Amino acid sequence: MPRNRSWSRRTLLRGAGVSMALPWMESLPCFADTTKFPKRFGVLFMGNGVNEDHWGAEGNGADMKLSKTLEPLEPLKHKINVVHGLFQKRATGQGIHPAQTGALLSGAVIQKGAIIKAGITVDQLIANKVGQETAQQSIVLACEQPMTGYHETNFSMAYSSHISWQTPDSPVPNEVYPSLAWDNLFENRGSLRNMSILDRVMDDANSLGRSISANDKAKLDEYLTSVREVEKRVDSMRKSKDSAEDLAKQKNRPVFSMDRPANGLPEDLRDHARLMCDIIAIAFQTDKTRVASLLLARDLSAMYYPFLGVKDGHHSASHDNTSEGYERISRFHLSQLAYLATKLDSMKEGEGSVLDNSCLMFLSNMWIGRKHDNSRLPLVLAGGLGGTLKTGRTLDYIKAGNDNRKLCSLFLSIMDRMGIQADAFGDATTKLENI
Known part of the structure; x- marks a missing residue:
């Protein structure tokens, strides 16, 4: 990606089949107007x-x-x-x-x-x-x-x-199911479900990191780390859901009719x-x-x-x-x-x-x-x-x-x-x- 890219509030971190809005950064001109932050409910x-x-x-x-x-x-x-x-x-x-x-x-x-x-x-x-x-x-x-x-x-x-x-x-x-909520949020379908969101946007993130202040670079790193941490927990629960669906097929019954945690929902x-x-927080922060x-x-x-x-x-x-x-x-x-x-x-x-x-x-x-x-x-x-x-x-x-x-x-x-x-x-x- 060219280093002279013009960043805007609607210009996102992009990758294969995914986009993520940026958190507020003081060194990007697109955030100069602080009256236009979105309201959430x-x-x-x-x-x-x-x-x-x-x-x-x-x-x-x-x-x-x-x-x-x-x-x-x-x-x-x-x-x-x-x-x-x-x-x-x-x-x-x-x-x-x-x-x-x-x-x-x-x-x-x-x-x-x-x-x-x-x-x-x-x-x-x-x-x-x-x-x-x-x-x-x-x-x-x-x-x-x-x-x-x-x-x-x-x-x-x-x-x-x-x-x-x-x-x-x-x-x-x-x-x-947290995994389905996550996939819907980031439009993960097919083989994309097995690809990290952050890996897919990392080229864009690295390019941005070279054009912002040190404070904003630290903020970007913190942002990406928080997304990665949630993504890892989602992936763990995705495996539980997949196992539950396999068990439901063996028992010839719908997965939703099974008790927790056999239905793939977290026991705790x-x-x-x-x-x-965490998913709501990231959805709000990424303006999804x-x-x-x-x-x-x-x-x-x-x-x-x-x-x-x-x-x-x-x-x-x-x-x-x-x-x-x-x-x-x-x-x-x-x-x-x-x-x-x-x-x-x-x-x-x-x-x-x-x-x-x-x-x-x-x-x-x-x-x-x-x-x-x-x-x-x-x-x-x-x-x-x-x-x-x-x-x-x-x-x-x-x-x-x-x-x-x-x-x-x-x-x-x-x-x-x-x-x-x-x-x-x-x-x-x-x-x-x-x-």
Whole structure:
């Protein structure tokens, strides 16, 4: 490649069948305008509520005090908002579980029976707008396989298994295998699946390294090393998936019907969740997508947590949600938000970071599992969305009145900051005050 190549934000590291956007570098003229960094939106979901005795925050800024479950966010408290009291009204009074989840991100009225009907979700609406500028409109990941069939309330289990919907009658399929998520991200097909992404772009990277400052060269090396580290872990899980598919063929059954880890999913959820977060982080940094969702544990989750010393599965444990064990489960999932936010915050963009140009939202479909109470929802936002979202705050809407604490009003506010103008979304016609 010629050394006098003109680098631009849309000029990528290129190789055989792959391209990677560059991280911010001060010595490249294309990054001189720091007002044009992309804004990103991500959702992390944990089903069945939290331990309400240990979920909360008080105060703002340096004086913000976080509860036990939110402690993993302590180093980032100046870059988060803990939001109390929002709810999805149309998800109340319709029955437990699927009815509480199916329209969580859309505010739609969902339908019982054989024909599913929900609504396009906020992440997909944003993706339809900003996704035109990226290789993928969005990535939709999960750490647990979806369920089939119907709940006793006559709502489809699809509502419990998916939080992202591209049309009212079609949820976006969850990608549960890290290797497939990685391959989709970097368009790995056929023989390319066996070739390192970095090896394919290394000529371009070496050429760039000769034309940038020493500081940027160190930044580029760090960037490439982080991608290589994730790629190696993905490759290990790819081998497990291939072995699972061979076993499924021998047993003449679909691989998704087999229990973890025989189905090729990591036996240890810690490995699975962290790798999915790493994939989102790299997707945001390489500008492969600007919208992502991660279903850490679905509604009615069957996940087990031996590493937390909890014997019951997630759903069963949620029926005793004030227990110490369930608090550990809640804190574990909240810590994935802390991990992803910290990783994004380490990725510099101008005077800020990728996190500063993003909004990550962590939430559940209910508040108290033992009561199936979704009259309010646990919710945390991380990131400043390009300076449009003030952070370091505790926002309390519990006593604001039902019309002033709509989750869809928050979605309208986020959409507005992402450059999407809408008069209404779900059951909301006004943006959330004070956000």
